[in-house]
């Protein structure tokens with residue numbers, strides 16, 4: 001006999017499961033008991049210690065490989081729920097019992113801790129090759145600022161692996177937003193609704209000249225000196241160019257770009273060969289200045305500082321490997 005709907009429950013069905021050895025059915029015995037209102041149906045929550053806590057799957061339809069479910073049964077009672085048949089293994093119905101007889105795993109947290117400990121121990125003994133941390137960084141950051149930091153980290157952590165892709169700022173943001181990179185480092189300001197943009201560090205640009213250039217010998221430069229010179233600059237739209245243009249415009253200097261190049265190294269070589277003055281990150285030019293291939297010009301009247309940023313997906317779990325690499329790069333997360 002069909003049971004009327006129960007408020008707050010998804011189903012009234014108590015169909016016997018596949019493994020049940022007994023079945024019961026409501027029968028009208030003539031005393032009117034079938035019509036009697038039943039007491040509210042309570043949810044019964046029972047502890048059931050589990051032997052394992054992490055389930056793995058290899059389904060191409062499911063976007064994750066491991067999952068944790070600390071319960072059996074669910075009060076939400078969605079009619080289509082694929083977890084319902086599992087209640088039949090407990091000699092309970094996949095219908096109403098699934099929604100009202102909940103089993104929880106009191107040792108879930110402890111099992112997770114144990115799994116983490118085993119993984120850490122295997123890693124420490126080299127039994128697991130760590131999953132590489134995938135970083136993406138814009139040109140200057142990826143070519144000059146990050147490699148020494150990552151190199152020092154790998155020296156301290158022989159089991160760690162890091163992949164670094166070097167792109168322009170826009171491509172770095174796209175890679176992090178699409179989960180193709182675990183974290184990104186950018187020169188431009190950068191915005192994306194799915195990403196957290198975090199202040200990382202300050203960078204400073206420097207004006208450079210070939211060693212024999214007339215301005216390299218002049219003690220006190222003026223804004224007019226810079227306006228009269230030929231320039232070799234990064235292409236418009238690059239983070240470096242944006243900062244330089246803003247600084248020059250701020251001082252009313254009209255810059256004459258004789259050559260625009262899409263790569264930092266190309267600018268270095270063209271300036272060093274005598275094509276004009278250039279402006280690049282101080283970290284990029286330091287070595288060439290030390291070798292005497294370039295001269296640094298003092299331009300205190302230009303504000304060439306810029307903040308660099310890190311980007312992370314809001315939905316990305318930051319595990320210990322990623323956290324360790326980011327800390328080595330000078331980014332401490334809360």
Ligand code: SF4
Nearest residue numbers: 074076077078081083
């Ligand atoms: S476990 Fe099943 S019943 Fe619970 S919310 Fe998910 S689909 Fe719905």
